[in-house]
Amino acid sequence: QVQLQEAGPGLVKPSETLSLTCAVSGYSISSGYYWGWIRQPPGKGLEWIGSIYHSGSTYYNPSLKSRVTISVDTSKNQFSLKLSSVTAADTAVYYCARQEYGDSDHFDYWGQGTLVTVSS
């Protein structure tokens, strides 16, 4: 059973960098698939942030690209998100998910999500 678990600070100050990690169990990141980050502001819809392959190849949402960095650590079977220069608009529940891309296209396993609030 594939499981994903987000971890990181629940409160970040404006202008600082948001950092989250997603630990994967039940599947080796090195075996394939893309791994993505999606966020959901309170009361709003989902927004794709970016995705990474085990090789390190990344794709980012054009609207966030200048502030986002996604990396992977196959030795720890986890991947990470960094979002710089955050503002209140970045307050959201952040989800990590396994992503099928290529032959198909969908997010099939999701973490439970973690709420990150941007406030001083």
Add this chain to the structure above:
Amino acid sequence: QSALTQPASVSGSPGQSITISCTGTSSDVGSYNLVSWYQQHPGKAPKLMIYEVSKRPSGVSNRFSGSKSGNTASLTISGLQAEDEADYHCCSYGGSSTFPNWVFGGGTKLTV
């Protein structure tokens, strides 16, 4: 790329059928058969219900079906049950092989 357009809310009675629309553009929904749908109960993570427009993952009830016409995709739930009450989100692939992009809809709240 703008978010896909979904109705804010739909409702139906137990046993009835409802359809949720998801309108995009010729750059995303209209160009690729890569629309997926997710069910989200309050405080929970999204769950994949439909992928590639009309395919159901193992374990998802056949009461859920998907279709697409032009730039609009649709999710139909037949034989509504109380547990179907949730938010539903559509998602479509867009962009290019060099710069892929995924765009979600604003979500639709289903009341049963």
